[in-house]
Each structure stands twice: as structure tokens, then as C-alpha cells.
Amino acid sequence: MRDPVTATRLRSFGTTIFTEMTRLANQHHAVNLAQGFPDFAGPQFAKDAAVRAIGEDRNQYGRMQGEVPLVEAIAASLHARHGLTYDPMTEIVVTSGATEAIAATILALVEPGDEVVVLEPYYDSYRACISMAGGVPRFVTLRAPDFRWAPGAVAAAFSPRTRMVLVNTPHNPTGRVLTRAEMTEIAAQCVAHDAICVTDEVYDRLVFDGEHVAMATLPGMRERTISINSTGKTFSVTGWKVGWAAAPAALAKAVATAHQFLTFAVATPFQHAAAEALRTATTYYDDFLRDYRGRRDFLVGALRDAGFAVTVPEGTYFVMADIRPLGWDDDVAFCRHLVEEIGVAAIPPTAFYENKAEGRFLTRWAFCKRDETLRTGVERLSKLRRR
Numbered sequence: 196m197r198d199p200v201t202a203t204r205l206r207s208f209g210t211t212i213f214t215e216m217t218r219l220a221n222q223h224h225a226v227n228l229a230q231g232f233p234d235f236a237g238p239q240f241a242k243d244a245a246v247r248a249i250g251e252d253r254n255q256y257g258r259m260q261g262e263v264p265l266v267e268a269i270a271a272s273l274h275a276r277h278g279l280t281y282d283p284m285t286e287i288v289v290t291s292g293a294t295e296a297i298a299a300t301i302l303a304l305v306e307p308g309d310e311v312v313v314l315e316p317y318y319d320s321y322r323a324c325i326s327m328a329g330g331v332p333r334f335v336t337l338r339a340p341d342f343r344w345a346p347g348a349v350a351a352a353f354s355p356r357t358r359m360v361l362v363n364t365p366h367n368p369t370g371r372v373l374t375r376a377e378m379t380e381i382a383a384q385c386v387a388h389d390a391i392c393v394t395d396e397v398y399d400r401l402v403f404d405g406e407h408v409a410m411a412t413l414p415g416m417r418e419r420t421i422s423i424n425s426t427g428k429t430f431s432v433t434g435w436k437v438g439w440a441a442a443p444a445a446l447a448k449a450v451a452t453a454h455q456f457l458t459f460a461v462a463t464p465f466q467h468a469a470a471e472a473l474r475t476a477t478t479y480y481d482d483f484l485r486d487y488r489g490r491r492d493f494l495v496g497a498l499r500d501a502g503f504a505v506t507v508p509e510g511t512y513f514v515m516a517d518i519r520p521l522g523w524d525d526d527v528a529f530c531r532h533l534v535e536e537i538g539v540a541a542i543p544p545t546a547f548y549e550n551k552a553e554g555r556f557l558t559r560w561a562f563c564k565r566d567e568t569l570r571t572g573v574e575r576l577s578k579l580r581r582r
């Protein structure tokens with residue numbers, strides 16, 4: 196057989212850092228503060244709805260663009276939250292998690308050679324999907340320690356060849372919540388270059404400081420924005436993989452065209468459960484945010500006590516910590532030491548940077564964990580010594 200077997204466009208990607216760190220964490224019986232999945236249960240009302248849907252025999256292929264109760268619940272939620280109106284039947288596409296929404300969007304809309312502007316560090320699927328579509332990434336770096344871009348960086352990344360910009364707010368891995376001024380700066384470039392804006396808002400219910408600005412609410416943006424979200428983070432059910440894209444009909448149709456050949460339809464019972472979760476959740480969101488704020492404050496304090504320089508996240512369930520005060524400057528070597536010798540797993544974020552030097556001195560920690568897990572991890576950090 197031809198060697199290497201992987202197609203050129205994917206050859207540089209290999210196994211994701213999440214799989215790799217989780218494997219190492221299991222091998223060394225480490226506390227896994229690396230991968231962003233909760234180790235606690237999702238809300239009972241959502242789980243009951245999933246069991247009920249299976250019992251009611253909602254077990255065959257669903258509607259390709261999404262089961263009607265779910266697309267209606269998504270449209271209702273976007274309207275209640277942001278005052279945005281979407282036609283549930285033509286402007287919403289349900290996908291296998293936000294991950295498939297991102298892939299379908301990029302594959303549907305990016306031509307080979309088109310430029311795609313991406314914030315760096317980035318969620319790693321963005322980079323791979325741009326490559327699968329033959330697009331050319333252009334990076335805007337969010338620079339430590341406050342993770343803001345340099346003046347003029349956004350304008351410099353756009354060009355006449357820009358087809359799309361991928362915006363993630365609240366932002367993984369930095370924990371930034373982009374301000375209205377920053378969102379407006381990106382919006383102005385989109386309008387000036389007639390570019391499509393894709394916003395990944397999977398952490399929109401996890402904003403501790405500042406406000407979540409939905410890009411589609413800014414002037415001139417609804418017509419060119421694809422808003423992506425999912426139930427995984429908000430309802431602590433990352434294994435359900437129910438996500439969606441909301442966009443004007445022509446863009447939604449393009450996304451659905453790709454979606455129908457990637458997965459065709461998403462697990463039917465989980466779609467019905469997601470619809471019920473969205474309809475039922477009211478006070479749930481407040482409790483959810485309060486609990487996460489407590490976890491954030493605990494981990495930030497503990498990482499500082501352990502000697503890291505920590506940037507307090509404004510949103511998401513991740514925190515970035517600088518390892519230089521501990522005498523390290525190589526994230527991969529540090530994370531290997533951490534998992535093998537200290538018994539705790541974190542993510543080396545150079546995996547999310549094209550300009551590796553920007554992230555080499557950082558580590559990413561996930562606090563979507565039970566108090567007990569966080570406490571055990573933090574106790575182990577007391578073994579960390581300055582090199």
C-alpha cells in the first residue's frame with residue numbers, strides 16, 4: 196500500500212492532543228484536568244427526557260435538518276436570549292455536536308484557496324477543517340497574559356481573498372469573552388470584505404465577567420453570520436453530540452447540504468431530549484453558572500498557590516496558567532512531567548497555536564470537574580517544585 200496512507204491534507208494532524216493526554220492520564224492514573232468533559236452528571240430533567248424519547252420509540256432516522264421540536268426550541272431560545280428571529284424550518288440545521296456544524300460550514304462554504312481568518316490559539320478542529328476544505332488560514336493571535344490582539348491585527352488578517360472568519364467567544368482555551376468593541380471590530384472587517392462570520396458559542400452560558408455578545412445582533416451581521424452552539428457544555432452531556440447552526444436560509448441550506456452527506460441526521464432520541472432541555476431550563480442556567488464560578492475561583496487560587504502565573508478566565512471552563520515562574524518554558528515537557536511525576540494531566544496549548552512561541556510557556560486546565568476531583572488534583576500539585 197502507498198505510504199504514508201493518510202491524504203496530504205490531513206497528514207500533519209495525527210491524533211488530537213485531547214486523546215493523547217487522556218491516554219497518558221489513564222496510563223499514569225493521573226487526575227484528568229486536561230480534556231473538557233464534565234465528570235459529573237447532567238441535569239435529571241435532561242436525562243429523563245432522553246430515556247423517555249427512547250421509550251416512546253423515537254429511534255429511527257430523524258429529519259435531516261433537525262427534528263421539528265428541537266429546531267423550534269432552538270429558534271425560541273435565540274429569540275428569548277438575543278431577540279434574533281430565525282425560521283426554525285429553513286434557518287436552523289441540527290448537527291452532530293458543534294464539531295460537525297463547524298466541519299459542515301467550512302466544507303460547504305470555503306473554496307480551495309479561500310482565506311479563513313481564525314483567532315489563535317484555536318479550537319483544533321478549525322485548523323483541520325480549513326485544511327480539509329483546501330482553505331488558507333490567517334491567524335489573529337490573542338497574546339498572553341491578557342489574551343488580546345495587537346492593534347490593527349484584525350484588519351491585517353483580512354484581504355480581498357477572505358471568505359470567512361471563525362470567532363469563538365467565550366474563547367477556548369484562553370477564557371476570554373470578547374468585548375462588544377472587539378466583536379464590532381471583527382464585524383466591520385466582515386462587512387468591508389463581504390465575508391461570512393462563523394461564531395462558535397458553545398460556552399455562551401459560561402460568562403463570569405463581561406457579557407456574551409451574539410455576533411448576529413451587530414449591525415449588518417445577521418445576514419452573514421452562522422451561529423454555532425451545542426448542548427454538550429451547557430447541559431453537561433458532551434456525549435450526546437447535539438449541536439446546531441443558525442443562519443440565513445441560503446447559508447443554512449449550504450450547511451445542510453454538507454451535513455446530509457456527513458451524518459445525514461443526528462441521534463433522534465437525543466434531539467428530543469435536547470429540545471425538552473432547552474424548553475425546561477430556566478433557573479438551571481443560574482445554578483450552572485454559580486457552580487462553575489466556584490470551581491473557577493478554586494482552581495485559579497490553587498494554581499496561583501502552586502506557583503503558576505494565572506490569567507483569570509472571563510468565561511468557559513478553562514484557565515490558562517504560565518509555567519515560567521516554576522522554571523519551565525516548554526509546555527509539552529512540562530505536561531509530560533506533570534502527568535508522569537505529579538499525577539495530574541493538563542493540556543500543552545502549543546497544539547492550538549500556529550506561532551508555537553506564543554503558547555510554549557502556557558498550560559490549559561479544565562475545571563469542569565467535581566469538587567473532589569479538583570481537590571485531589573490540587574493536593575497533588577503541592578509536589579510541584581520550582582526547577
Ligand SMILES: Cc1ncc(COP(=O)(O)O)c(C=O)c1O
Pocket residue numbers: 231291292293294295318363367395397424425426427433436437438
Ligand atoms: C470551542 C469549542 N467548539 C466546539 C467544541 C465541540 O463541541 P461539541 O462537543 O458539541 O462537538 C468544543 C469542545 O470542547 C469547543 O471547546
